[in-house]
Amino acid sequence: MAASATHDFGTLPPPASIHSSTSATPDFQVIGRSGSLSGFDPSRISIAITKAFLAVEGNAASESRRIHEAVDGLTRQIVETLTRRAGVARAIHIEDIQDQVELALMRSGEHKIARAYVLYRAERMQERRKREEVGAAPAQPRLNVKLQDGRTEPLDEAALRQVVATACDGLDGVSVDAVMAEVHRNLYDGILLHELGLAQTMAARALVEQEPNYAYVSARLLLNGLRDEALGFVLPEVVSGSQRQIDLRYDEYFPEYIKLAIKLEILDKELGAFDLVRLAAALKPERDRNFQFLGLQTLYDRYFLHRDRIRFELPQAFFMRVAMGLAVREIDRDARAIEFYELLSSFDFMCSTPTLFNAGTLRPQLSSCFLTTIPDDLDGIFKSIKDNALLSKYAGGLGNDWSAVRGLGAHIRGTNGESQGLVPFLKVANDTAIAVNQGGKRKGAVCGYLETWHIDIEEFLDLRKNTGDDRRRTHDMNTANWVPDLFLERVEADGTWTLFSPDETPDLHDLYGTAFAERYEHYEAKAQRGEMRVTKTLRAVELWRRMLTMIFETGHPWITFKDPCNLRSPQQHVGVVHSSNLCTEITLNTSGKEIAVCNLGSVNLANHVTPAGIDEARLKKTVTTAMRMLDNVIDINFYTVPEARQSNLRHRPVGLGIMGYQDALYTLRIPFASVDAVRFADTSMELVSFHAISASVSLAAERGRYPSFEGSLWSQGVLPVDSIELLQNARKHELHMTRSTTLDWTGLREQVKTTGMRNSNTLAIAPTATISNICGVTQSIEPTYQNLFVKSNMSGDFTVVNSSLVHDLKQAGLWDEVMVSDLKYFDGALGAIDRVPDALKRLYATSFEIEPTWLIQAAAQRQKWIDQAQSLNLYLAQPSGKKLDALYREAWHAGLKTTYYLRSRSATHVEKSTMTRTDGKLNAVSMDASGAKVCAIDDPTCEACQ
Known part of the structure; x- marks a missing residue:
């Protein structure tokens, strides 16, 4: 081709240029x-x-x-x-x-x-x-396309434009011409047919920052390529080698896809016994058009079934496959599969990632989280590490309680030697999590928990540091403090705190509340008399400061609270909660004989809210069906270790959560930092709790109570909202948590006592890092991170724009290139942009613009309804020791069970990008002032709970 005479890199008036030594x-x-x-x-x-x-x-x-x-x-x-x-x-x-x-x-x-x-x-x-x-544009050169069989044919401009026009159909603010102009930039003579499809997808993706609806256009164009790929594998006779779009008929494709997947030994042959014609007729192809690019690309990369890297599972078939996998033991399984499919494909509810990965497969490991207690002997420690590997292999997230393992310097009778403590074993657990990466679908992930009285607590705090002996560091494993109330009482009183090795204080591990405090003081007295072999006494406030310093510098260990997790546990009659899970929302009993298992899914709150308020009828229907799906997981599940099976069938816990909370606030025009938002957190969670408990009662009437029901708080008529008093009675301060209710809890209380519960636990709010992407809504209960940024996960980097904000700015006549540029410069925040009205600044305040006390207040109101916990991230734009101290004390005073990441604004921030015509290959994890990682966007480890 001839050289272009018009490729000027400069776009400003040409003054005398400065010489550059850079050569051609x-x-x-x-x-x-x-x-x-x-x-x-x-x-x-x-x-x-x-x-x-x-x-x-x-x-x-x-x-x-x-x-x-x-x-x-x-x-x-x-x-x-x-x-x-x-x-x-x-x-x-x-x-x-x-x-x-x-x-x-x-x-x-x-x-x-x-x-x-x-x-x-x-x-x-x-x-x-x-x-x-006016006709002055240069003529486009004639281009050819290379087909799959190696032949070439002229680029079919009409067909290309029709594909783009179909993708743009029904979307406001998008332009076929704009996409076509971008497409032409990426074309060349002899372009491969599949590259032609990719050029269309990338063209629309490049325009997302101008108009968020291009995320839908890009997804629809991506779907075209997926459709050709899948149909070419399942129904090769219908795929031609031309540039013309192939019509997709799910009624033809779906039965053949199921049969082929069974033949390839990917899906369970039981799925072939469903009425495939009936299920195919129930599919709604139009819902394929509801994906945004990030959601569909994530499904394509990590969820859809494939063979030899060829994806042959289409979106609606994917949702129906998951629904069939969850309905396989239902009496009328075709009807239930359709019911479950409706819930998933509408994005009203989404199962967790392990369920989406494995439902209907030969090894349906559908559970999200596993909690274990590590015993204090060599065989038990390495069996637990092996269990970690087996549980992680099929996409389970892990929480390990290490508090029972003796500490550094403790006596070992078998060798008459001294223990090296926890750290060497934690290092092995860390490396095991990395080695077992769930088949490349996502990283294996584990969190180690340790009680604050353990003699190795100080070394435990240092595990994530980037300095020191690397053999005593676990750079990949999450860590969390399991903090008893007594410790924080000593902090507030500026008292002393004594550390022990659990081989000398074996009962502390299983005690909480007043019983723990009394026994702990007994051991303190023994230590003072010199009757304990391994102890250390220090100021409680000094240890507390070091805990806060480490969470600021390294992000770990997280702060979680032992006593509220146990005192409010419905299952305290049959065990002890020794830790939470990978994402701090699960609080279930563990022991040497039981590995706790939780089965997660999340209600998309954004789909259940209108400007007039919560659609209570729709929410009730969603929660009722979702609880049935989660209960089915327990019986269908493939268990890799017997202790997990025994625990799950005995207690049958599930964890129904929410996502799209921030989107719901946008719909209601409620700023996150407001009393109204706290009130909405209260009322919305009350509805979810009420209907979840009601659904479990109905399942108990149909299927029977869970085996360990008798003696539980449920059996005594003590519901989660009632258990607040149990915690209050053990506290010396007044809990910052209201007790108000609006629904008929008296009637439900009686039903629970007389009929029973199908599930020992019902609610837990997970981070939803991945499934919220699939549904195109904000994560979990999180405030908006930034209104414009690049999001990174295992599928790549994606431009994310707050579509609600763009709509409002357009209405105000403020959405233009300058606004886009300003949002980039100010890290997606509106606060410093003078021309934006204050009302919009309040409504669209980002995570670091919101005082974290609002997050704690909202979380406290939710916690009163939740029988487990919630993954609560805390944001501090400019952390200090004083602020951290006040923040975590407030969380404790509010009666929270756990906290998750502390996210601080980094010194360098996320890289600023034009995000125009780029694939956004930017660094999404930045460094704070101390050089520590700040999980700013999407921590891959969170996904193990999604």
Whole structure:
């Protein structure tokens, strides 16, 4: 092709340029806007950046040494990035080069320069469009497409446009022309057919920051490629090698897909016994169009069934497959499968990731979380580590209680030696979690828990540090403090605290409340008399400060509270809660004979709220069906270790949670930081709790009570809201938690006592890091992280824009290129943008703009209804020792059972990106001022509970 005469990198008026020493790179080529090719000359990048500085700072900039150095440094960064991204293709589009110039200016903090660059690029784009309208646009070169059989044929522009138009149909704010213009930038002569589909998907994806609805366009275009891939595998006779779109008929595809998956020994042959024709007729293909790109890409990468990396499972077939897997033991299993499918495909409710991965397969390990207690002997320790591997293999998240294992310096009778303590064994557990990565679907993940009185607590606090002896560090394993009330009472009284080895204080592990305090004081007295072999006494407040320092510096160990977890546990008559799980929302008993198992799923609260309030009828229907699905998991489940099976069948716990909480607040126009939001947290969770307990009672009437029901708090008519008094009676301070109710709890209390419960536990709010992406809603009970950012997970990096905010800014006439640029610069926050009304700033305040006390107040109101716990992240923009101390004491005073990550605003923040025409390959985990990781967007370990 002829070289382009129009690929100017500079978009500002040309003053005298500053010389750059960067020479041309002839082995790379630039794709011009017309599709023509020319040599890549880095010196033009230097000229473009120089022009940007001169346009803002005037001609004096040409004499500035700072500008010279900045231009040279930025140019080198841009060239390195471009050549790395070009890879083997050795070709770079002109717009990509300009994107990287803009990105480099943003990253370097030159906001005024970058803003001028953005505005002038927009002006030039408008000028080009005007020229095109009057016929001045250069003629597009004729391109050919290489088909799957190796033949080539001319690019079918009409078919291409029709595919894009179909994807845009029914969506406000999107433009077929805009997508087509982006598509043409990525075309070349001889492009492969599948690359043509990818070019369409990426074209729409590049426009998401301008209009969030392009996320739907991109998903629909991705679906076209998935459809061709799946049909080519299942029904190869219907797939042609042309550029024309193939019509998808689920009624033909679905039965053949099930039969093929059974033949390939991926799905259980029992699924072939369903009425496949009836189920196929119940599928709703139009729901394929409800995905956003992040959700569908996540499903494609990690959830859909595949063979030899060919995905042959389509979205509605996926939901029906999961529904069938959960209905396989129902009496009328076809009807139940359709009922379950309706709930999943509508996004009203979503099962956890292990259920979505494994339902209907030959090994249906459907449970989310496993909690174990590690015994104090070598055989038991290594059996527990083996159990970790087996449980993790099929996508289970792990919580290990290490408090019973003797500490450093403790006597070992078998060898007459001294123990090396916990750390060497924790290191093995850490490496095991990394080794077993769940078949590449996601990282294995485990959290170790330790009680605050354990002699190894100080070394435990240091496990995640980046300094010190690496043999005594666990860089990949999460850790959490299991804190008794007595310790915090000593902190507040500035008293002493004594550490013990559990081989000398074996009963402390199983005690809580007043009984723990009395026995602990007994051992303290023994230590003072010199009757204990391994002890250490220190100021409680010093240990507390060190705990807070470590959670700030390393993010670990998390702070969780032993006594409220046990005093409010419905199952305290048959055991002790020794820890929580990987994400701090599960609080179930563990012992040497029982591994606790929990089965999770989440109600999409956003789908159950209208501007008028909560749709209570819809919520009741969703919760009732969801509880049945979760209860079915227990009986269908594939158990890798017998202790998990025994525990799950005996107690039958489930953990129904919520997601889309922030979206619901947007719909109701309630700011997160408000009394109304706290009130909504209370009333919404009361409804979920009421209907979940009611559903479990109904299941008990149909299927029988869970075996360990007698003697439980349920059997005594003590519901979660009633158990607050048990905690209050053990506390010396007044709990910051109201007791008000609005529903008929008296009537339900009586039903629970007389009919019983099917499930020992019903509610737990998980982080929903992945399943909320699938449904296209905000995570769990989280506030919005940023209104515009790049989200990273195992499927890649994705532009995320707050569509509710964009709608409101459009209504106010404020959504433009400058607003996009400002949001990037201010890390997705509105607070510093003067032209945004205060009402919108309050409604769309991001996580670090909200005082964390609001999160605790809302969590406290939810906790009164929840028989387990909730994954509660806390956000502090500028942490200090004083703030951390006040925050975690408030969480304790509020009666919370657990807290999760402390997220602090990093010194460098998430990288600023143009996010225009890029794949967003940015770093989503940044570093705080101490150099510690700050889980800012999407911690992969959270996904083990999703």
